[in-house]
Amino acid sequence: MPEAIELVGENNDKKFVAGGTNLIDLLKYFITSADTLVDINKIEGAAYHEIHEHHGGLRLGAFARNADTAYHPLVEKQYPLLSKAILAGASAQIRNMATNGGNLLQRTRCYYFYDANAPCNKREPGSGCSAIPGYNRIMAILGTSEQCIAVFPSDMCIALAALEAVVNIAGPAGERQVPFADFHRLPGNTPHLDNNLQQGELITSIDLPEKGFAENYSYLKLRDRHSYAFALVSVATGLELEGEVIRDARIVLGGVAHKPWRVREAEVFLMDKKANEKNFAAAAEIVLEGAQGYRFNGFKIELAKRAIVRNCMMALHPEQSQLPGARP
Ligand SMILES: Cc1cc2nc3c(=O)[nH]c(=O)nc-3n(C[C@H](O)[C@H](O)[C@H](O)COP(=O)(O)OP(=O)(O)OC[C@H]3O[C@@H](n4cnc5c(N)ncnc54)[C@H](O)[C@@H]3O)c2cc1C
Ligand code: SF4
Numbered sequence: 001m002p003e004a005i006e007l008v009g010e011n012n013d014k015k016f017v018a019g020g021t022n023l024i025d026l027l028k029y030f031i032t033s034a035d036t037l038v039d040i041n042k043i044e045g046a047a048y049h050e051i052h053e054h055h056g057g058l059r060l061g062a063f064a065r066n067a068d069t070a071y072h073p074l075v076e077k078q079y080p081l082l083s084k085a086i087l088a089g090a091s092a093q094i095r096n097m098a099t100n101g102g103n104l105l106q107r108t109r110c111y112y113f114y115d116a117n118a119p120c121n122k123r124e125p126g127s128g129c130s131a132i133p134g135y136n137r138i139m140a141i142l143g144t145s146e147q148c149i150a151v152f153p154s155d156m157c158i159a160l161a162a163l164e165a166v167v168n169i170a171g172p173a174g175e176r177q178v179p180f181a182d183f184h185r186l187p188g189n190t191p192h193l194d195n196n197l198q199q200g201e202l203i204t205s206i207d208l209p210e211k212g213f214a215e216n217y218s219y220l221k222l223r224d225r226h227s228y229a230f231a232l233v234s235v236a237t238g239l240e241l242e243g244e245v246i247r248d249a250r251i252v253l254g255g256v257a258h259k260p261w262r263v264r265e266a267e268v269f270l271m272d273k274k275a276n277e278k279n280f281a282a283a284a285e286i287v288l289e290g291a292q293g294y295r296f297n298g299f300k301i302e303l304a305k306r307a308i309v310r311n312c313m314m315a316l317h318p319e320q321s322q323l324p325g326a327r328p
Contacts (some may be wrong), residue, residue, distance in 0.1 A: 005108025008038050009172065017040065019098040022105075034233075049064055053074065064100050064321045066089070086159075089154070104167065110129075110138070119193070122148055123158060135296055140256055141301055142257040142290065143186045151261050184260065187258045218318055225320040246271060283312075
């Protein structure tokens with residue numbers, strides 16, 4: 001591993017490649033460039049490739065495939081919310097190639113970002129944002145800036161945010177851990193930066209704390225097509241219940257912001273309250289506070305509120321919700 005880190009170093013033209021499902025597209029469309037690709041699949045060490053128990057929770061190797069993670073018996077048993085979110089993403093073929101580390105670092109699906117001829121502050125800082133005056137149906141409604149309204153498209157990361165995962169990183173300056181909430185960034189004045197990983201740093205694994213919300217959980221993904229499409233809005237919910245009363249709650253939205261969107265106040269609001277539609281609707285209002293729609297995506301505000309209520313209700317009976325790709 002130290003060799004790989006040294007090979008990439010401070011040079012932005014040298015990049016790690018894992019499954020290649022995003023990076024190779026970006027190279028083909030001339031959105032990014034590289035003179036050297038360092039294949040991290042070849043780095044040896046079970047900790048990077050496998051999934052194992054760790055301090056009461058699980059450690060997910062960064063180079064483990066999304067499919068192997070979703071179908072791992074320990075993930076299915078202790079963190080079914082994560083399995084469900086991963087299986088809601090992409091296609092079976094892509095999940096077989098895509099890695100856990102790569103999933104955190106996939107880039108936005110903003111149409112203008114992928115069109116090398118369109119002004120885009122994320123691709124070319126200072127050039128402008130084509131999405132704000134343009135066709136912005138899939139764009140963000142929360143945490144936007146005047147420079148960028150793109151959304152982070154991952155499904156897996158929405159569950160990881162709800163589970164309060166921790167990202168393990170190794171780099172030229174040594175090793176460090178970043179709580180999931182601090183890993184991705186809002187666009188602000190630096191929309192070219194999606195996350196807080198520094199040049200040359202490698203994600204080595206992702207830790208899941210013990211609490212997995214395995215009894216009451218649900219992941220809901222709303223999109224234009226039933227499969228092989230990114231979320232217009234998605235929701236990860238984990239509830240801890242005592243009878244009908246909520247003792248702990250996690251609600252994270254995807255498809256609405258530049259990072260997984262979690263509002264702790266909404267979760268605190270639900271504590272010690274009854275698990276019913278009225279309380280979930282009030283929590284949804286808190287999550288969507290300050291949401292701003294643009295010309296073509298104002299519908300997402302109401303959609304997100306309804307998705308939260310529906311998903312929280314589904315979390316009360318997780319056995320009743322099945323997903324394509326899930327084990328029968
Ligand atoms: C058609 C299509 C549909 C998709 N639909 C969905 C969807 O619905 N939901 C969803 O969540 N995702 C979806 N995806 C995205 C897919 O999940 C990601 O492309 C994938 O997770 C990226 O992982 P990878 O290993 O292939 O990354 P790569 O493409 O190999 O790498 C991506 C980036 O991460 C860097 N990198 C990779 N691993 C590491 C590491 N360990 N440390 C540091 N840097 C690293 C690379 O340098 C590169 O910059 C879709 C992709 C495609 C092509
Ligand atoms: S929303 Fe962001 S990614 Fe899309 S065009 Fe604007 S600056 Fe680029």
